[in-house]
Amino acid sequence: MRNCCSSSFVSTTQKAFGSFLKSESGAALPFIVLALVGALVAVSFALDTTRMVNTSSQVKRATDAAALAIGQIQLRNENDEETDLDAIAQGYVLNNLGMDSGLIDQVQESSITVTQGSIDDHPTYTVSVTLNVQSDLLGAQAEDQIISSTVEVVSIPTEVALMLPNTLLENDSELSALRTAGKNFARNLFGEDSDDAERAQRVWLSLVPYSQAVNVFDENDPDRISRWASPGALNPPELRSLFRTGQVRSMADPRFPDRVANLLCMYRGLGAGENFFWNQSPTNQFGVYYRNDLPENGSPGADPITWVGPHPDLWPSVLVEGPRWIVADIGCPSAALLPLTNDLDAIDARLDEMTARFNVNYAIAMGWAGQALSPGMRGNAGWGDTELPLDFSKDKSNLKVIVMLAKTTGDWFDTDSYNFNPNQFTGSTGTNAAKSFAAQRFHDICRSFKNRNIKFFFIGVRPGDPKEFGRTLFANIAGPGLRECTNGDGGLYFADASNFTEGRGQISDSLEEIAEEIRQNYYVRLIK
16 A cells, blocks of 8 residues: 655654754653654554555445446346456446545556356356555555455346226226326336336336237238138138128238228137137137127227128028128227337337227236237247247246236126127126136136246225225126235235226335335345
8 A cells, every 4th residue: 555644744743753852851751752653653553544444445335336237237138158247347446446546556457356156046246356455654564455345136037917908997097097107117117227228138018908809910010910810710701791892801901990990809719718828829829809880889090891791790590681890899909919028118109009998808818918928929920029928937037927907896897798709608798607607717817827937916996995805796706816816815906996097196006016026036236
């Protein structure tokens, strides 16, 4: 270490001491000499110690900064062996030494190193600086002092699907509240530096807006409908009279109302258990929704097509000729499912596309949330990403999470009469048989999620005590199955409110709590 006292201080002290010796004599002189020497040593020691402490503290702050920076880099770029960690540490340490030129000259790049280790299978990174410590005033022998900082990096790849209702029950104010909630949730997931282009890359979010179905349109994948449709699904026999008119030749025809309105709602079988094949490859597996309805019941964005022919909903048992209309399906959300991404701009843009649509089918939406996280949808056959979604993990090497928001008020529940396969189920909406059929779907799909280690959270909106689960129709039909999804009541949240606007604050708190729990799977922390 360099001199901690200036030469002028030493010179002045020596002169003062010499003058004193010349002017004093007698028996007291040795004691005075000893006292002054002791004082000089004490001052030198105090100054040296202060200097050493300040130096160590400054270097420790620099190694802390370097270790945290390396931890964040490794959190983003897991297993990147090409990263020169020593060079990164050297840059951070040297740039955080402050304005002390003596200290800066003393710390050489070669003395700054990074070593790797592990704690509980989590990687650790230690940044060390070796200093040559010496006291010129006291003449002590030079010694090496090692100052270091260690971070632990927990980096469990995490995929989250957020389900948001876009039904006729949500007005503009409620949709605004849902948009805000979704944007804040994304930022909570990605961390405080979520606006940084280099934020953590091991966390992804999918958006699943839902109404009576889920829109999977993607303008960058125009062949999706043909690739996913099962044989014959694009030319269903009940629409042959329409196709013969030449107005449209199939449901993939760009003139078909749903294609004009950028709507693509598909289903993978809707018999008992069939819509739970969500974990399989989509190629040639799906039917395609369409809406045979009056023109005034269609969705904005496309004109209806009219023709004379049999009623599609009654085909083939009743061949009654008459005017028919195919309209753009208002039960298909205007905002399409957004596959896993960490692009905040894309997330914000998709949330801004949400509009109020039609009725609600929760089980169908849950199936699509599962498909948003299913490795069966990876690659060009599915969502188009060659790496995502990741494989299901039995050893919890990655985490998959579904967060579902729903309004649970009212005395009406879609028990799937609209969605049943033709002639398969004759029970009408609201009958006990229909309710049992719908309730079983929640058990089946929640069991399939649980078997694949998908963590599930549910946030419901309804006034009253959240512990009174059985007092609404929704709780009676969906509640028992949802408790399987959430492993009991721990993952069930309720806002004491009549709607999403009124419950905005409670929903925000619940989402923040959920995000905090999810974030326990990816973080960097100093451990020494």
